[in-house]
Amino acid sequence: MSLATLRERLIEHLEPAVSWTADRPPARSDFDLNPEAERPVRTLRPAAVLIPVIAEPDGATVLMTRRSDSLASHTGQIAFPGGRLDPGETAVEAALREAFEEVALDPALVEVLGVGEAYETGTSFLVTPVIGWLTAKPATTPSLDEVAEVFEVPWDYLMDPANHRRDSYDREGQPRRWYWAITHEERYIWGVTAGIVRALRTRLYGEDAGPDVVAEDAA
Template identity: 55%
Template sequence: MSPAASPEDLREWISQHLDPFDSELPATAARSDFDLNPEMRVPEGETVLRPAAVLVPLVERPEGLSVLLTRRSDSLRSHSGQVAFPGGRLDPGETAPQAALREAEEEIGLDRSKVSLVGLSTPYRTGTGFLVTPVVGFVRPDLVLTPNPDEVADIFETPFGFLMDPANYERRFYDMPDGQRRHFYAMSWENQLIWGATAGMLRALYDRLYGAAMA
């Protein structure tokens, strides 16, 4: 289905392509930072991945769907200044949907009553040892957001159609201190650079919905 379809039609179609909330996929089924970097090695001694979740908020605007994203605070110790979905690690006894909604409330003040969760996208393994579950939810447009200044520097929306267009994905790289070259996907929207794990999760959602791997 075209990303330019009505939000109502897209909601039903996207929901049909997601995993149910009780889905338990093994880590081998996940996408990861290692997909574009097969020479990267799993850190020695890493046997258990730490569970985390993000909310993939699809805002149902009259003009079409948009994806709500954040830019992390520059004062954070890790991934500072990077574009991300609201999310974080799971608390003990917490499910991925519960964690995604909690983190969205804590980070950007998103009222969970405005969110209709519909399913899970492809899990993503990060090079830092997390297994992230993307929880997809549709968000009513009458939302009022308040970013937590300790965690979030900016909140913005990107058209769903832009993020589901493979022509907008670039394959970039940077050289790590140990001399290895790490490749990653990136997309530029206005003055924001969407890259790394966030771009990887969006790529996985594109492949899941449209069934075509990007070169």
């Protein structure tokens, strides 16, 4: 798929950013693979992530981060730049602000093409993926108190369902928890980040024709 065709597909299949509202219900969640898990009634905290798609000469890539090992939670995990919304912010404003704070990505370089489906996390966040388009590889500088590394993954690799699998881990006294995972080179992309990638792939290209790969051992 050419870069121009990919950009057109994203615009066609994403929800326009101007139609975003803070009260939009989640369409995907950590509970999708765990229907037996208790899903408490709770107020979800709005958050947003930026999925920066970079139009590289050899094909599109996606900018991702590895979280700092010094953080109180989710240390070392692969993520998109993002975080919770400040009062009065839209999802787009929050995603661009967080990307600037985390990796110094200049918001002026990002063309927002639309937003993906809202995703409910097991930690009570309602995450809106904001998809941005960059015409060239941007200069980035990680904020070391939050981000240990900034890197890119080929778009085609992330969107290939052959690279998606269901992994799991066991918790004492609780049902096994399943989650989406993607391994690229030495990096393990899992949980919410992989779930958002999976949801975006389905929105853009439809459901898979082939079976999912299931890993029976905990990661």
